Amino acid sequence: MSDLREQAAEWLAQDPDPETRAEVQALLDAGDDRALADRFGARLEFGTAGLRGELGAGPNRMNRVTVMRAAAGLAARLPRGGRVIVGFDARHGSRRFAQDTAAVLAGAGLRPEVFAEPVPTPVLAHFTRAFEDVVAGVMVTASHNPPRDNGYKVYWGDGAQIVPPQDAEISAAIDAVGRVDRLPLGEGWPVHDDASLYLDAVAGLDIGDARDIQVVYTPLHGVGRDVLLRAFARAGFPEPVVVPEQAEPDPDFPTVAFPNPEEPGALDLALALAAERGADLVIANDPDADRCSVAVPAPGGWRALTGDEIGGLLAEHVLRHTSGDDRLVATTIVSSSLLGAIAAAHGVRFAESLTGFKWIMKAGGPGDRLVFGYEEAIGYSVGDGRGVLVNDKDGIGAALAVAALAAEAKRDGRTLPDLLDDQARRYGLHATSQLSVRVEDLSLIAGAMARLRADPPAELGGRAVESFDDLSRGDGGLPPTDGLRFRLAGGARVVVRPSGTEPKLKCYLEVVLPIEGDGAGDGAGGTGGDVEAARTRAAAELEALRDGMSAALALG
Template sequence: MTYQENFQKWADFADLPDYLRRDLESMDEKTKEDAFYTNLEFGTAGMRGLIGAGTNRINIYVVRQATEGLARLIESKGGNEKERGVAIAYDSRHFSPEFAFESAAVLAKHGIKSYVFESLRPTPELSFAVRHLNCFAGIMITASHNPAPFNGYKVYGEDGGQMPPHDADALTTYIRAIDNPFAVEVADVEAEKASGLIEVIGEAVDTEYLKEVKDVNINPALIEEFGKDMKIVYTPLHGTGEMLARRALAQAGFDSVQVVEAQATPDPDFSTVKSPNPESQAAFALAEELGRQVGADVLVATDPDADRVGVEVLQKDGSYLNLSGNQIGAIMAKYILEAHKNAGTLPENAALCKSIVSTDLVTKIAESYGATMFNVLTGFKFIAEKIQEFEEKHNHTYMMGFEESFGYLIKPFVRDKDAIQAVLVVAELAAYYRSRGLTLADGIEEIYKEYGYYAEKTISVTLSGVDGAEQIKAIMAKFRENGPKEFNSTEVSITEDFKAQTSTAADGTVTTLTTPPSDVLKYTLADGSWIAVRPSGTEPKIKFYIAVVGESNEDSQAKIANIEAEINAFVK
């Protein structure tokens, strides 16, 4: 169907709610095209889009259609999956509670049990709930760290990880088979609450999660001595982190946590920040203000669904240093491995996992402790798959997994990024460096001196709408067909095409990659630096990753600047 036909189908639907009809009526032609030219698709983390009317927007009908697909997938299994049911959680965004209960209503129409949280909860708690309640699946209503006009829908498998490609493809097939989202039937929510088919959950699951999270910290004696009165500033950025982070820190023994109260209230408009993204230093403005007032050693921020964490650390001059996702991953890995080694609890088969676009510094750290690093595709579900594999084969002990995009998981009772766990480790890290008369900033410098000056930069280019999607395809095609042979006057020694599953050496030798197909290109240079390019799985963006290692910080930054200029010139 053309976008005009799709638009007309919506305009002709008599029962369309007034707020969606007003949205339709206010659309200019360009907006109309963008809202109806395609369907919102599942990416690396479910679907995410602007809230509003349209097939390429997120609204009750798109949510019903997705959940109808999930219900049909569950029915196709033919076992006790309907009784095991689906756990459902949601964040602080516009329409999040409505989308959660719409999902439950669709499932109930199929006789499928659901457990819906009474109020907003973090994504990692949803992952935990799927496992704890032995559900067949989970639904998380969130757009993570996107700006306020967005919302999203993530589906989890029975292991508590985001649905892996095979199941996600099957789900997509069921969803696409639903021609008319307006015809999806829903049960009466209040009636099904009374019948028990829709069960509202909350505090009992919180308690069980908090019991598990106690094991994240490694050295309670250190926390007792150096963490108890250490000033930590925490901000949930108007999101779900407030539900658990403060309690988790308190039970771990961090008694001097100061919360940015202006950002502790759930707010779908994220009024105090331009974007609720802890990757951005701008999101720390109020935390820095409070940090200076109380003399905080460390500032931590979680995004609206509390799966990502950002960190700033006090420097000698009194300013705060904003750490990159790779730096946080490196200092966490170093501490976790060192602390376990000192305690005599580091397993011989210790393993860490990271995405292929995350820093090799952590690989070097892992190897220095005799641990193995596993590289997986972008998307935490691939780390969850590795954890499952370790458990089934008993061949490795999982120590930590991370992605450069500020996602970390330490203990695998959750199978997705968990900012609550990460906050606890960052706090313990700060206490550790404090015990040595140092700061986390000093700790980063120590790592560079020991392992080399690794530096990374991610460049995200937003290309929206029909034209944008075509531009992204054209850029990927240009790299594939006529990719650079060198960067920064250094030869490309290996070109990996994860879509074609090939690794091509400079002499033309081709080997096969074992990872599942994914639209990613990675160029490794003769000096160990690398460049990767991939379209985002959740946003209309193309991403370029640059990773280098140099003799000094200045050397590394110069390499990055040169490579960035070359990428910009190549893309034009």
């Protein structure tokens, strides 16, 4: 343990933060070698999502030393004199981390600019791509992680997240950084005090002219409220009713167990307010407003739409309001296959990518104009005739588009569930679900993946496995990744991959069922075809797939 204590002492000597210095000194004084090993025995890895981790001292935590090293590594990969835009959310430490980033970048000969106040991630991403002389952007955020976390997200000059080999090159440059107290630091950089550039763009999206819709909105204690309200006002919508208990930014997220709109209970306050007000729609952003969740009235209460359901609805809405054979819609290999069917019906191009928006934005080829991209984890990027507005997830642009779509349906005497039924009749019911297995020992995940590769199951959930792709070999024409894809009889599919952020093995399940009955496929809102019966059958088949995969994984 002497090596760990030496590392801790070296950290103490360079750390500019009195709080984390006191944390390390207390551990040294107490002789808490286990806690020291947790902080100094590993380090946060810089990858295609940048950095993300728990706040605290040491290289395995998010802190000022970690951030300054990341900024110095990034600076080493950027052209001297380049302009870099820095934004931050309202989490603990975010403002300080943004200021430290700017100081290091300025000291390295770059031209940083920092937002004066917390901003949504899509505002930073849009700003980064809006100017030719911007070479990179940094967003200090941990998105929907727990309150104890923070993170560091890097965008290139095109406003998209970095992808290999950029991440490996920056990581290597970080490794070469010496003590941060010896880094040259600059001062006096410009600041931005509003989000007008983004607001002008998002309010100009071609989303139709229907506006009569009453929305209840929650930012989940994050930074989305002010920008979303201004965007709705500019676009001509009635002002959404904001959940008062969750309206103000609060890094402790006091009203939710986990600040993610997909988590059970996260929307309870919004749903209760919507029922009280008789609202048409509930919209929620996650804390940095790059994701968008939607709930609608349903028999006996409200129901949240799945990420795939929202994705299918938004895709057709965007395609109805755009034109051109060069249009591209894209999603990931773990999202519903419905988007491919929609693209074929509309005569536009379709592409699948690896998981994550960094890959969605690279989908397609020369001559493709990406007008819509989405991933099942409630992430969407909407566009118009010019293409997508933001080269990343955009929870505010998606909220505007959902509100416009719901207003169009309301004007026609219909609802979003009615539109989902239309899609089921037209394309077949594409029902999706997940199986996530959390483990304490990461080697269990590696073992399960190895077993499935060596001996793929012949059937899952009573369906024969018709083909098997080992995505680590680049099967399917995608960059190699640790994943497996099983195509089953009847159009069903299972994709298995380790989580990139948690100790989980995740399985993405899909079944596709035709809608039987007179009127199926008419797409005009008719009552033909028993969609509810198909949903009941799909739920049972997804449960059978879940049981089959659980047995195949053999993880207890």
